[in-house]
Amino acid sequence: MSNVTVEPLHSYPDRERVLALAAEHADAVDAGERSPFENLREIAKDGLLTLGRTGSLLPQVSVAFDLASQDATTGFSLWAHRSTIAFFDAVNRELPEGLAEATTSGTSAMAAAYKEASGLAPIKVLGTLVEGGVKLNGTVSWASNLYPGGVIVLPVAVQNAQEGHPNRYIVTVRQDAPGLKVVYHRNLLALNGTESGTIIFEDVFVPTEDILTKDFAGFLAKVTAPFLLVQSAFCLGLAAGALVEASKHLEASQGIFSSEFPLIVGEYESLRDELVRLAREPQRAERRDLLSLRLGVSHLATIATHFELQVVGGAGYVASSPTARRLREASFLPVQSPTEGHLRYELAKYEHPEGLQAAL
Numbered sequence: 001m002s003n004v005t006v007e008p009l010h011s012y013p014d015r016e017r018v019l020a021l022a023a024e025h026a027d028a029v030d031a032g033e034r035s036p037f038e039n040l041r042e043i044a045k046d047g048l049l050t051l052g053r054t055g056s057l058l059p060q061v062s063v064a065f066d067l068a069s070q071d072a073t074t075g076f077s078l079w080a081h082r083s084t085i086a087f088f089d090a091v092n093r094e095l096p097e098g099l100a101e102a103t104t105s106g107t108s109a110m111a112a113a114y115k116e117a118s119g120l121a122p123i124k125v126l127g128t129l130v131e132g133g134v135k136l137n138g139t140v141s142w143a144s145n146l147y148p149g150g151v152i153v154l155p156v157a158v159q160n161a162q163e164g165h166p167n168r169y170i171v172t173v174r175q176d177a178p179g180l181k182v183v184y185h186r187n188l189l190a191l192n193g194t195e196s197g198t199i200i201f202e203d204v205f206v207p208t209e210d211i212l213t214k215d216f217a218g219f220l221a222k223v224t225a226p227f228l229l230v231q232s233a234f235c236l237g238l239a240a241g242a243l244v245e246a247s248k249h250l251e252a253s254q255g256i257f258s259s260e261f262p263l264i265v266g267e268y269e270s271l272r273d274e275l276v277r278l279a280r281e282p283q284r285a286e287r288r289d290l291l292s293l294r295l296g297v298s299h300l301a302t303i304a305t306h307f308e309l310q311v312v313g314g315a316g317y318v319a320s321s322p323t324a325r326r327l328r329e330a331s332f333l334p335v336q337s338p339t340e341g342h343l344r345y346e347l348a349k350y351e352h353p354e355g356l357q358a359a360l
Contacts, residue, residue, distance in 0.1 A: 006069045006240045009233070009276055010062040014046045018063060022070035029073045029193045030325050036077040036193050037147065039067070040102040049082060050100050053089050057226055058279040061233040065275075068237030069244070072329040073193045075234040076336075080145045080194075081106040083227050087153045087170070090222040091212045096151050096172075105150035107175070109143040109199060110227070111337035113155035116168065117220055118346055125201055127158035127169065133207040134158055134169070136179075140199040142337070146182050147195055150175045153212065154199075168216035171206045179204040190328035225282035228290040228338075232275055235297035235333055239268060242304035242326050249311040257311050264300075264307055271296050288350050295343040298333040305330040 008015060021039055028034035040049060043063070051060035060082060068075025081099075084106025088095050098104030115121040125138035140154055152173050157166035173180065184197035213219045243265060250258045274293050278285040305326045309316045316323030334340040 006066070006237075006244055008062060009065050009272065009279075010058045012048075012051075012059055012062060014043070014048065015062075015066060017046075018043055018048065018066050019070055022067045022074055025074075026071035026322070026325070027320070029071055030190070032192045034193070035195075036071070036074040037102055037105060037145075039071070039074045040078060040081060044100065044102045049078070049102055050085060052226075052279075052282075053085070056280050057229055057282045058276060060226075061229055061275065061279040064230045064233040065237035065240070068234040069241040072234065072238045072241075072326070073191050075237055076191055077145055077194055079230045079234045080108045082230050083108040083110070083223070084145075084151060084153055086223050086226040087172075087212065087219075090219055091170075093212065099151060105145045105147040105195075107143050107145045107150055107152040108227070109140045109152050109154035110223075111142065112140065113168075113170070113216070113220060114338055115342065116155065116157075117217070118342065120342060120345060123155050123157040123166075123168065125154060125156050126166070127156040127171075127206075129158060130205070133205055134171070134211065136171075136173070136201040136204040136206060138201050140201075142185070142196060143199055144191075144194040144196040146175060146184070146197050146199070148176060152199070155216070156206075167214060169214050170212045170216065170219050172210050172212055173204060173206055177204050177206075189331055190325065191332055224287060225278070225285045225290060228294050229275065229279050229282060229285070231336075232290075232294045232297045233279075235294070235301050236268075236271060236275060238326060238329055238333075239297065239301040239304040242301070242308040242323075242330075243268060245323065245326075246304070246308040246311050249313075252311040252313060257307070260307065264303060267296075267300055268304070271300055288347070291338075291343055291346050294338065295340070295347065298336075298340065298343075301330045301333055 021042055025034050029036050048063050064075050064078050099106055112123045116123045125136055127134040127136055156169045156171050158169050159166050179202045181200040182197045308323050312323045
């Protein structure tokens with residue numbers, strides 16, 4: 001990394017244009033002056049939002065990594081959007097119009113599904129069976145890419161009168177559905193451009209055809225790999241951007257930090273290799289490996305961005321600097337779903353076999 005470039009995870013024809021586009025608009029996206037979806041629509045023209053829908057996911061992971069190395073907000077938005085595409089693929093449904101082109105936004109409101117499956121917390125959106133479908137009430141505390149007319153995918157706990165306990169469905173709903181309200185989260189430390197907020201459902205009707213599946217466990221098994229791999233790529237790309245900038249300043253303080261840099265780069269390269277390995281055959285990726293990778297890249301991004309600040313010095317503490325932006329972006333990763341607490345809770349089950357069955 002001493003040559004101040006980000007080595008590609010995978011080469012693709014439009015890579016240099018992707019990097020240049022993200023770098024050109026990073027400040028405007030961070031300031032909320034440009035939507036990351038403007039960037040996504042540009043790269044969608046070259047089919048870069050629908051890579052790896054079958055077979056290797058490495059090409060799509062590489063695009064997310066490259067975007068985040070220059071602009072983590074756009075990398076994050078790609079992850080949430082691409083996850084929505086994976087949700088439709090998992091149930092063999094055609095994509096809603098505009099999703100492949102990013103003219104319609106995709107929102108993953110799936111955090112509650114993973115918490116429910118792990119036993120951390122119940123699903124907060126409740127469903128009541130009605131003629132022709134299901135009616136939703138409740139809240140999703142945090143979701144992103146919440147643009148008018150967008151496609152939202154979420155879990156619902158539907159009460160079953162016969163069995164006495166709720167069934168768990170995966171449904172899709174449009175953001176402009178009657179009864180659906182979004183309360184946006186503003187003044188975030190970073191990623192303000194992601195249009196994140198709380199979704200409130202008040203008697204929102206979902207027709208039967210928009211119930212994607214009632215096979216809750218089977219659905220999660222299919223989507224976990226693309227969900228976590230593209231997310232991990234966004235985190236690793238952020239770390240790569242920090243290390244590239246840090247490499248320009250290793251002479252700071254008479255080179256006192258230079259001995260630490262190879263250690264951080266070594267961890268980066270190890271995680272990079274693991275991401276590439278898992279993304280090449282996502283259908284064979286072990287769940288424990290996916291969770292471990294996601295936690296590892298989150299930690300690396302924190303270490304790398306703090307190291308960048310140490311060697312850049314006071315100039316990096318200016319709020320408008322790329323160094324400060326990356327610090328703020330990395331501070332989001334411990335609370336991004338799955339949160340650090342959730343990941344550590346899940347991984348602890350593998351260390352204690354008696355909890356393993358609950359994690360599967």
